[in-house]
Amino acid sequence: MKNYSLLLSTIVLASCSSLRKNQQKADYIPPEKLKQDVDFAYYKLKKMHPRLYQYISKQDLDYKIDSLKQTINQSLTPTQFYFKLQPVITSIRQGHLSLQSPNLLSKEDLSRIKKRLFMRFRYRIQDNHLYIVQNRDSLYHIKPGTEVISINDVPVSLYIEKYKKLISSDGFNTTFQPYYLKDMFFHFYTLENGLLDSAKIETLYDHKKQTYIVEREKEQVVCVEKPDNSHSSDNNSYNRNFKFLGENNSVAYLKIKKFSHSTSDPFYKKTFAEIKDAKTSYLIIDIRNNYGGSLEEINDLYSYLATQPFILIKPSELNSSMTPLQTNYFKRTSALEYAIKGMTYPTYIFLKALNTYKGKDGKSYYKIKADHVTKPNKNAFHGKIFVLVNGGSFSSSSILSSKLKYDRRATLVGEETGGANDGSVAGFYSYQVLPNSRLNLPIGLLLVNPNIALSYSQKGVIPNIIIPETLQDIIDKKDPQLDWVKNEIAKEQEHVSK
Numbered sequence: 494m495k496n497y498s499l500l501l502s503t504i505v506l507a508s509c510s511s512l513r514k515n516q517q518k519a520d521y522i523p524p525e526k527l528k529q530d531v532d533f534a535y536y537k538l539k540k541m542h543p544r545l546y547q548y549i550s551k552q553d554l555d556y557k558i559d560s561l562k563q564t565i566n567q568s569l570t571p572t573q574f575y576f577k578l579q580p581v582i583t584s585i586r587q588g589h590l591s592l593q594s595p596n597l598l599s600k601e602d603l604s605r606i607k608k609r610l611f612m613r614f615r616y617r618i619q620d621n622h623l624y625i626v627q628n629r630d631s632l633y634h635i636k637p638g639t640e641v642i643s644i645n646d647v648p649v650s651l652y653i654e655k656y657k658k659l660i661s662s663d664g665f666n667t668t669f670q671p672y673y674l675k676d677m678f679f680h681f682y683t684l685e686n687g688l689l690d691s692a693k694i695e696t697l698y699d700h701k702k703q704t705y706i707v708e709r710e711k712e713q714v715v716c717v718e719k720p721d722n723s724h725s726s727d728n729n730s731y732n733r734n735f736k737f738l739g740e741n742n743s744v745a746y747l748k749i750k751k752f753s754h755s756t757s758d759p760f761y762k763k764t765f766a767e768i769k770d771a772k773t774s775y776l777i778i779d780i781r782n783n784y785g786g787s788l789e790e791i792n793d794l795y796s797y798l799a800t801q802p803f804i805l806i807k808p809s810e811l812n813s814s815m816t817p818l819q820t821n822y823f824k825r826t827s828a829l830e831y832a833i834k835g836m837t838y839p840t841y842i843f844l845k846a847l848n849t850y851k852g853k854d855g856k857s858y859y860k861i862k863a864d865h866v867t868k869p870n871k872n873a874f875h876g877k878i879f880v881l882v883n884g885g886s887f888s889s890s891s892i893l894s895s896k897l898k899y900d901r902r903a904t905l906v907g908e909e910t911g912g913a914n915d916g917s918v919a920g921f922y923s924y925q926v927l928p929n930s931r932l933n934l935p936i937g938l939l940l941v942n943p944n945i946a947l948s949y950s951q952k953g954v955i956p957n958i959i960i961p962e963t964l965q966d967i968i969d970k971k972d973p974q975l976d977w978v979k980n981e982i983a984k985e986q987e988h989v990s991k
Contacts, residue, residue: 785888
C-alpha cells in the first residue's frame with residue numbers, strides 16, 4: 494500500500510540538507526483563480542475519495558471550504574496558496590491525503606542542497622519544543638538535549654504551531670504528528686523562508702541560552718546510513734536488518750525500515766530459513782519509524798508468521814467502478830515512453846476493468862492479492878513474537894500491527910501507531926493538478942482495512958504493552974521498549990529452565 498512516499502522523497506532530500514531559498518518564479522495568481530482551484534480540489538475529492546467524510550462531516554467540510562474561499566481576497570503565489578489550502582485538506586484527517594508542496598528549485602539550487610545546513614543535527618519535537626538529539630559534526634560542541642528556541646529571531650514554537658496544521662494522521666491518532674513533523678519541519682521552514690546559506694539559532698541547555706551561526710557545509714555530503722551488521726546475516730540491506738541476539742540464537746531480531754517489496758522475497762526466504770535452522774524461540778520485529786509501503790511485502794511477511802491460512806485485508810472499496818481508470822497512466826513520461834505506453838494502454842484498461850467488481854452490497858471493489866487466502870510459508874515461525882511500534886509506524890506498518898494483534902499472534906510493545914487501527918485510504922492514486930496554482934493533489938482510491946473486527950476507535954493500534962520513549966532515553970541512547978522485551982524474554986527463559 495502506498496503511503497507517505499509522495500512526501501517522503503522530500504524527506505530523503507531533506508535528510509542530507511535543507512532546501513535553498515525558493516525564488517518565486519511563479520506569477521501571483523488572482524483570487525478568483527485560486528477559488529477555482531479550491532472548488533476543483535473539492536470536486537475531485539468528492540468524486541474519487543471512498544471515505545471523504547469518515548472523520549469529518551460533510552457540513553463541517555463544506556463550511557471549511559467556504560470559509561477558506563472567503564479569506565482569499567488577494568493574489569497569492571502557489572507557495573502562499575499551499576499554506577492556506579493544506580490545513581483544510583489536513584482537517585479531513587485522512588493520513589495519506591496531502592497536497593504536494595510547490596517545487597520551485599532552480600538548477601543552482603539542486604546543486605547546493607546536498608550541502609547540509611539544518612540537517613547537520615537530528616531532532617525531536619515534543620509539545621511545542623524542538624530539541625537537538627544528535628550533533629552529527631560536533632558543531633560548536635552543542636550537546637544532545639539542547640532546545641532550539643528561535644531561528645533568525647523567530648520563536649520555533651510559532652513555526653511548530655503553524656506546521657502542525659499541515660500534517661494529518663488517520664482520524665484522531667495522537668502520536669504520528671511529532672514523528673513526521675521532525676522530518677518535515679525544515680522543509681516547511683524553507684518553503685516559507687527560502688533556502689538559506691546560514692541561520693542564527695538561539696538555544697537553551699541547562700537553563701543557559703546560547704546563540705550560534707550555523708552555516709551550510711562547504712563540501713557536498715552524501716548521507717548513507719549503514720545497517721548494524723554485527724552478529725547478523727549477510728542477507729541484510731538498508732531497508733531490512735536481521736540478527737540473532739544473545740549467544741544461543743534463541744532470540745531473533747528483525748528491523749524493517751520500509752516495506753518497499755524490493756528484494757524482500759529473497760530476504761525473508763533466507764532469514765526465516767536461518768531462524769528455523771537455529772530453532773529460535775523468540776522473534777522481535779521492529780517496525781518503529783516505518784512509514785509503510787508495499788501491501789504485497791507485508792502479506793508475504795505475514796505468511797512467515799501465521800500458523801494457519803489467513804486473509805490479510807478486507808476487500809478494497811472504491812468510490813466508483815471508474816476510479817481505477819483515473820490513475821494517470823501517462824504521468825511523467827517522455828515522448829518515447831508515451832508511445833510505448835500508448836501501445837500497452839488497452840491492456841492496462843482491460844486489467845483495471847478485470848480487477849474491478851461489484852459486491853453484494855452494490856459497492857465497487859478492487860481485487861488485490863492480499864484480500865485472498867494465503868497459506869503459511871513452509872518456514873513459518875511458530876515461536877513467540879514481539880512487535881515494536883511507535884508513532885512513526887504508519888500505513889502498512891499499522892495494517893500489519895493491527896492484524897497481528899487481532900489474531901493474537903504477537904505482543905505489541907511501544908506507543909500507539911501513527912496509522913489507524915482500522916486501515917486507511919491509499920492503495921493507488923489519482924494525481925490531480927489544480928489548474929491555476931498547478932499544485933498536485935494525489936488522491937488515494939482504495940479503502941484498505943485489515944481483516945479484523947473493526948474497532949471504529951478512529952485511533953492507531955494500541956500496543957499490548959505501552960512504553961513511551963522519552964527525550965532523555967534518546968539522549969542517553971537507551972531503548973526502553975526493546976529492553977522491556979529482552980527482560981520479558983529473559984524472565985520466561987529463566988522460568989522454563991527451573
